[in-house]
Amino acid sequence: MRNIIEAKNLSFTYSANTPFEKAAVKNASFCIAEGDYIGVIGHTGSGKSTLIQMLNGLLMPSAGEVLVGGRPVWEKKKCRRDVRFTVGLCFQYPEYQLFEETVYADIAYGPRNKGLPEEEIDRCVREAARLCGVGDELLQRSPFELSGGQKRRVAIAGVMAMEPEVLILDEPTAGLDPRGRDEILARIREYRQEKGKTIVLVSHSMEDISANAQKIMVLSRGEIRFFDETKRVFEHARELEEIGLGVPSVTRIFQMLRARGVDVPGNVYTLSDATRVLAERLKGGGRDA
Amino acid sequence: MKHIITRDLTFAYEQKPEDNAENFALRGVSVSIEKGELVAVLGHNGSGKSTFAKHLNAILLPSGGSVTVAGIDTTEEDKLYEIRRRAGMVFQNPDNQLVASLVEDDVAFAPENLGVEPAEIRRRVDEAIELVGMQEYKRHEVHRLSGGQKQRVAIAGVIAMQPEILIFDEPTAMLDPRGRAEVMATIERLNRERGITVVLITHYMEEAARCGRVIVMDEGRVLLDGTPREVFPQVDRLREVGLDVPQPTQLMHDLRALGFSQLPGDVLTEEECVEALVAQIGGAHA
Amino acid sequence: MLNGFSFGQYFPGESALHRMDARVKLLLTIGMIVALFVAGGAVPMALLVALTLLLFIGSHIPLTVLWRSVRGILPLVIFMSLLNIFYIKGPTVLAQFWIFTITLEGVWRAIFLAVRIILLIVVTSLLTYTTSPIDLTDGLERLLSPLKKIHLPVHDLAMIMTIALRFIPTLIEETDKIMSAQKARGADIDSGSLVRRVRATIPILVPLFVSAVRRATDLAVAMDCRCYHGGEGRTRLKQMKLHRVDLFGVLGYACILAAVIGLNFLPFGVV
Numbered sequence: 121m122r123n124i125i126e127a128k129n130l131s132f133t134y135s136a137n138t139p140f141e142k143a144a145v146k147n148a149s150f151c152i153a154e155g156d157y158i159g160v161i162g163h164t165g166s167g168k169s170t171l172i173q174m175l176n177g178l179l180m181p182s183a184g185e186v187l188v189g190g191r192p193v194w195e196k197k198k199c200r201r202d203v204r205f206t207v208g209l210c211f212q213y214p215e216y217q218l219f220e221e222t223v224y225a226d227i228a229y230g231p232r233n234k235g236l237p238e239e240e241i242d243r244c245v246r247e248a249a250r251l252c253g254v255g256d257e258l259l260q261r262s263p264f265e266l267s268g269g270q271k272r273r274v275a276i277a278g279v280m281a282m283e284p285e286v287l288i289l290d291e292p293t294a295g296l297d298p299r300g301r302d303e304i305l306a307r308i309r310e311y312r313q314e315k316g317k318t319i320v321l322v323s324h325s326m327e328d329i330s331a332n333a334q335k336i337m338v339l340s341r342g343e344i345r346f347f348d349e350t351k352r353v354f355e356h357a358r359e360l361e362e363i364g365l366g367v368p369s370v371t372r373i374f375q376m377l378r379a380r381g382v383d384v385p386g387n388v389y390t391l392s393d394a395t396r397v398l399a400e401r402l403k404g405g406g407r408d409a
Numbered sequence: 410m411k412h413i414i415t416r417d418l419t420f421a422y423e424q425k426p427e428d429n430a431e432n433f434a435l436r437g438v439s440v441s442i443e444k445g446e447l448v449a450v451l452g453h454n455g456s457g458k459s460t461f462a463k464h465l466n467a468i469l470l471p472s473g474g475s476v477t478v479a480g481i482d483t484t485e486e487d488k489l490y491e492i493r494r495r496a497g498m499v500f501q502n503p504d505n506q507l508v509a510s511l512v513e514d515d516v517a518f519a520p521e522n523l524g525v526e527p528a529e530i531r532r533r534v535d536e537a538i539e540l541v542g543m544q545e546y547k548r549h550e551v552h553r554l555s556g557g558q559k560q561r562v563a564i565a566g567v568i569a570m571q572p573e574i575l576i577f578d579e580p581t582a583m584l585d586p587r588g589r590a591e592v593m594a595t596i597e598r599l600n601r602e603r604g605i606t607v608v609l610i611t612h613y614m615e616e617a618a619r620c621g622r623v624i625v626m627d628e629g630r631v632l633l634d635g636t637p638r639e640v641f642p643q644v645d646r647l648r649e650v651g652l653d654v655p656q657p658t659q660l661m662h663d664l665r666a667l668g669f670s671q672l673p674g675d676v677l678t679e680e681e682c683v684e685a686l687v688a689q690i691g692g693a694h695a
Numbered sequence: 696m697l698n699g700f701s702f703g704q705y706f707p708g709e710s711a712l713h714r715m716d717a718r719v720k721l722l723l724t725i726g727m728i729v730a731l732f733v734a735g736g737a738v739p740m741a742l743l744v745a746l747t748l749l750l751f752i753g754s755h756i757p758l759t760v761l762w763r764s765v766r767g768i769l770p771l772v773i774f775m776s777l778l779n780i781f782y783i784k785g786p787t788v789l790a791q792f793w794i795f796t797i798t799l800e801g802v803w804r805a806i807f808l809a810v811r812i813i814l815l816i817v818v819t820s821l822l823t824y825t826t827s828p829i830d831l832t833d834g835l836e837r838l839l840s841p842l843k844k845i846h847l848p849v850h851d852l853a854m855i856m857t858i859a860l861r862f863i864p865t866l867i868e869e870t871d872k873i874m875s876a877q878k879a880r881g882a883d884i885d886s887g888s889l890v891r892r893v894r895a896t897i898p899i900l901v902p903l904f905v906s907a908v909r910r911a912t913d914l915a916v917a918m919d920c921r922c923y924h925g926g927e928g929r930t931r932l933k934q935m936k937l938h939r940v941d942l943f944g945v946l947g948y949a950c951i952l953a954a955v956i957g958l959n960f961l962p963f964g965v966v
Contacts, residue, residue: 163585163586163587164555164556164585164587164588173875176879178875178878178879201881201883204878204879204880204881205881208879209879210879211872211875211876211879214876216869216872216873216876216902216905216906217873217876217877217880217898217902218902219897219898219901219902219905229877229880229881229882229898230880230881233880233881233882233883234881264905267454267455268454269454278880279879279880282880282881294583295501295582295583296454297453297454297612297651297652298453298612298614298651298652298653299453299454299651300453300454324585324586325586327656364587365586366586368656369655369656369657369679370656370660372679373656373657373660373679373682373683373686376679376680376683377683377686377687377690380683380687382686382687382690382691391656391659391660391663394660395660395663395664395667398660398664398686398690399664399667399669401690402664402669402689402690466920468916468919468920490922490924493919493920493921493922494922497920497921498917498920500913500916500917502910502913504865504910505909505910505913505914505917506913506914506917507861508857508858508861508914508917508918508921509828509829509857509861510705510827510828510829510857510860510861511705511707511827511828511829513932514827514828514829514932517931517932518918518921518923519921519922520930520932521929521930521931521932522921522922522923522924522929523922524928524929524930525930526930527930527931527932527933527934530930530931530932531932534932548707548827549707550704550705550864551861552861552864552865552868566921567920567921570921570922
């Protein structure tokens with residue numbers, strides 16, 4: 121697979137040369153391949169927000185460089201704006217960015233800025249709305265009349281409608297109840313299945329990340345601690361707990377079972393895998409250890 | 410002693426003429442809460458849980474039925490500030506409930522409103538700030554604090570009224586895991602050490618599982634009411650109303666559904682789950 | 696982006712300036728501004744520069760912080776000074792080229808103007824740096840309290856100021872976030888014609904306004920829950936009492952003002 125994003129020795133320092141100076145990202149190098157579903161996890165202040173803003177040209181790295189589709193982001197001014205349409209970034213609580221009179225017009229804002237012709241805008245808007253579960257009957261309503269979950273989906277549709285190669289979502293489920301959370305995560309999975317585009321999901325929730333992402337990037341104090349396939353990362357349960365991130369509850373249960381001498385794999389992290397493995401063990405009729 | 414009693418509480422938000430009676434946010438909620446209880450009210454958005462909370466300190470008044478808090482009916486107008494002092498409320502967005510720029514000035518806001526003597530305000534402010542573990546930040550600006558710290562300042566600001574009841578309306582919904590843990594620990598400590606009755610509105614089952622009692626709401630009614638051990642094993646009913654259950658409970662439930670009915674159904678914690686599995690499969694030391 | 700701004704912020708500390716009564720500080724700040732405009736000669740101005748310097752050192756405020764609030768006003772200061780240099784014509788010609796004549800008097804006026812504006816900024820910054828927002832608004836409320844007699848809502852005005860000071864940093868942060876979010880959707884904020892640029896602010900202003908309204912609604916309920924019911928019967932955590940430091944401050948100021956007025960009559964450097 122071709123690399124859609126390449127980051128080389130990226131660093132970012134906030135408020136340089138003031139008493140509040142702080143290195144937010146230190147020397148990060150990584151590649152994201154086309155079609156990947158990547159989970160980024162880390163505490164507030166671990167540098168994850170800074171990192172993703174460097175990937176779509178919103179923040180200029182203090183050092184290092186970002187290549188998107190092989191082209192350096194910061195070389196030309198035009199490139200810097202174009203990259204925002206290639207790497208779509210949906211911020212935390214995106215419903216606070218809604219401003220238009222109708223849902224339709226708001227979703228159309230990104231495609232219009234991209235300079236698409238009117239019929240193409242219409243296609244993008246309707247497609248993004250469908251993918252985000254925003255029904256036709258909502259398109260002419262004011263975005264401010266909608267429920268919290270609906271607003272969130274409209275806002276995500278606004279970024280999807282730019283049809284970016286990479287969709288980065290910063291905490292898309294923050295503040296939602298379990299039903300709203302499951303709905304958004306399912307929509308993102310469907311979008312990926314249908315479009316085959318790259319997804320970067322930033323989240324605090326190990327459960328959400330582990331159930332969705334193929335690869336996980338773990339950030340701590342501005343450094344990439346792990347960047348590997350999901351099950352490989354969960355092999356480092358102890359280090360993850362040390363960073364204070366924890367692992368999914370089932371992973372912990374499996375680790376405890378292993379400590380008690382039960383022969384089960386140590387890198388189980390989804391409920392369905394856990395159920396399958398345990399069902400086999402229970403069927404095996406048991407006291408064979 | 411009953412600290413909070415609601416009898417057949419109903420509530421409808423402002424009715425437009427075209428609306429029918431279906432518009433009720435609460436449809437007959439009868440709950441009584443004892444002094445010193447730590448109660449979680451669990452429900453999805455729109456289940457009526459926040460509307461319920463707002464009735465407990467007279468932000469909203471019942472359309473039907475009654476609410477009695479610390480022995481006072483919430484419709485008694487002349488006792489409004491008495492009710493609000495005794496039943497303090499902390500909200501979801503930590504930023505939007507802090508009035509003053511400095512931590513201690515904000516915590517002093519409520520006692521100042523109540524006309525407390527300056528020396529006594531000082532004592533209460535210091536005590537409240539210490540209770541939430543923010544003494545190092547007394548003279549800090551609130552906008553520079555983390556979400557969890559802001560929320561703890563908000564709690565201190567309510568504690569300074571010396572309430573007997575604390576109502577938390579989704580206090581952790583906007584926080585990261587670390588902030589959530591800080592706030593939960595503070596809530597539990599206030600309940601345990603100060604004997605304050607706590608009503609915690611939440612949609613996080615992890616938080617509800619730590620409370621002594623869980624009330625599950627759906628469509629403006631009480632669906633389930635009991636200890637976490639009584640409530641959470643009802644996995645299918647909780648799933649139906651869009652709620653999560655703790656992973657260990659879910660795991661046992663899924664295995665039982667596959668026919669392993671020898672496993673217990675009322676498991677809550679990871680440790681209990683491991684014990685149950687070891688008993689069935691057998692570990693090296695079993 | 697918008698965080699480099701420090702004017703109006705508070706920096707907690709224990710200096711004499713920090714400990715001084717907010718009312719006295721407010722009055723003395725106004726007094727200093729008066730003195731700045733009264734000072735008409737190099738000597739009284741030098742005296743005020745020295746005094747401001749002393750106050751600054753005594754406040755323990757870092758120089759970088761002060762620099763950040765002065766920095767913003769510098770272009771204006773330079774512009775006005777240049778205007779003075781070229782515009783004021785005196786008898787002592789220093790240089791002459793094309794249509795411009797630079798005279799000693801013009802240079803003096805320019806320097807005076809620059810010093811005056813910079814001192815103005817420094818003095819008012821020192822007030823906000825060393826006075827917590829609540830003390831500031833409380834002080835103002837108490838100073839203005841005689842006006843309650845003519846039905847001026849003094850308490851409400853002070854409360855509005857408290858809330859404004861509390862929420863300004865929050866809203867600045869919010870503006871920053873909304874700007875980033877719209878830029879991520881391809882908003883082009885800093886190019887194009889004036890009309891285009893004004894239109895480009897709509898996607899920022901609308902969400903900001905909506906958010907401010909939401910915050911205000913939330914805050915009103917939260918204030919109700921904390922038993923706020925106006926200024927009546929309200930007490931204060933901090934009692935304002937005059938201390939020795941306040942007395943020194945007032946007397947010190949009286950001396951300085953007398954000196955400034957007296958030195959104005961000295962024969963050199965008068966403009």
